[in-house]
Amino acid sequence: MTEPAPYLPQDTFAAADRGSRPVPRVFISPGRYVQGRGVLASLGHYLTLVRARRAALLMSSRGHREAGATIAASLRDARVEVLPRTFGGECSLEEIGAHVAALSSERVDCVIAAGGGKCIDAGKAIAYRLGAAVVIVPTLASNDAPCSALSVLYSAAGSALGAEYYPDSPALVVVDTDVVAAAPERYLVAGMGDAMATWYEARACLVNPAATTTVGARPTLASAAIGEVCARTLFEHGRAAAAAVAAHTVDDALETVVEANTLLSGIGFESGGLAAAHAVAQSFTGIPAVHATFLHGEMVAMGTLAHLVLEERPDEARRVAEFFATVGLPVHLGQLGIDPGDTATLDIVADGALRFPFVHNMLRPMTSALVRAALRDAHDLGAAVAAEVGDASYRRLQG
Numbered sequence: 001m002t003e004p005a006p007y008l009p010q011d012t013f014a015a016a017d018r019g020s021r022p023v024p025r026v027f028i029s030p031g032r033y034v035q036g037r038g039v040l041a042s043l044g045h046y047l048t049l050v051r052a053r054r055a056a057l058l059m060s061s062r063g064h065r066e067a068g069a070t071i072a073a074s075l076r077d078a079r080v081e082v083l084p085r086t087f088g089g090e091c092s093l094e095e096i097g098a099h100v101a102a103l104s105s106e107r108v109d110c111v112i113a114a115g116g117g118k119c120i121d122a123g124k125a126i127a128y129r130l131g132a133a134v135v136i137v138p139t140l141a142s143n144d145a146p147c148s149a150l151s152v153l154y155s156a157a158g159s160a161l162g163a164e165y166y167p168d169s170p171a172l173v174v175v176d177t178d179v180v181a182a183a184p185e186r187y188l189v190a191g192m193g194d195a196m197a198t199w200y201e202a203r204a205c206l207v208n209p210a211a212t213t214t215v216g217a218r219p220t221l222a223s224a225a226i227g228e229v230c231a232r233t234l235f236e237h238g239r240a241a242a243a244a245v246a247a248h249t250v251d252d253a254l255e256t257v258v259e260a261n262t263l264l265s266g267i268g269f270e271s272g273g274l275a276a277a278h279a280v281a282q283s284f285t286g287i288p289a290v291h292a293t294f295l296h297g298e299m300v301a302m303g304t305l306a307h308l309v310l311e312e313r314p315d316e317a318r319r320v321a322e323f324f325a326t327v328g329l330p331v332h333l334g335q336l337g338i339d340p341g342d343t344a345t346l347d348i349v350a351d352g353a354l355r356f357p358f359v360h361n362m363l364r365p366m367t368s369a370l371v372r373a374a375l376r377d378a379h380d381l382g383a384a385v386a387a388e389v390g391d392a393s394y395r396r397l398q399g
């Protein structure tokens, strides 16, 4: 099958033919979002919303073992035919192409992607190529992928190649908090690192009249408000939610933070805009040892501190660093396995961040030298905070 023409939302929303008219505000979201204990058992019932009759089910082999039976029984009860597909682990064009080739003559009307961020992103890419609806079932609350209409593609070796966009958002997102609570604490905490960036990046885009979101539009007040509530939720309930998931229990704090990590973070970043925090985070994936060891949200945590340093907001940077250190996110370069004296590595990160287009949503012009200096200052701040707060949470999660 030939690759479909890439969909570029910038052509839709920030079209060159708009002449002198200003860039419009655009808000994007999934069709339906369902979150609660045990909702996976009702997945087939929810699929009636998208009128699915024949669904591909993409999961890792471990996912099929752990949740496959529950999902299959639910779909059988709803008379939805299932074609199981095993996700190999990387959201690469090779992996996507293999599933599309296998499914292209199967006339599936829906692709269900159940798993972590890369499985979800691969499911969106497969569904787009098949012209089918995509239904997302996150099994971790570790990232902002479930609700967005884009995938981050990786090479077969695992380094980030860039984003691919889709005209349709996921039709349905179903988050079973019993499943999320069964996962290791580190995943929920990484999701908090990713989610915390949402507000600071949305705010940077809101205050810079030249900034545009991932779809080439201006941010809405709705997305900025979502980002602000996301950050406030994490400060208020993040610690309690981490304790709940460490004990594999579901309580109100966990439900609240799962929503922040998944729904608020996802639609907040997509319609609110990205800036330096994600630029630095994506740039860290260019260092193989960091990419192989750390989760997206852990890299975003360090990116968020650099972002706040770039904005010259030391009080907020300190407050965020204290929160991150308490829940166990990395707050200095050493905790990402980077020697702060290694100027060659810092150059790679700073230069990489500058190539990430949304870094230029920051209010002041960005240069490699500014980003490099911000990384060093963020490292110094984080190291001081880690010395005060201690690194017991970080060591427990990474141990």
Ligand SMILES: [Zn+2]
Pocket (backbone or CB within 6 Å): 143, 144, 194, 278, 296, 300
């Ligand atoms: Zn993210």
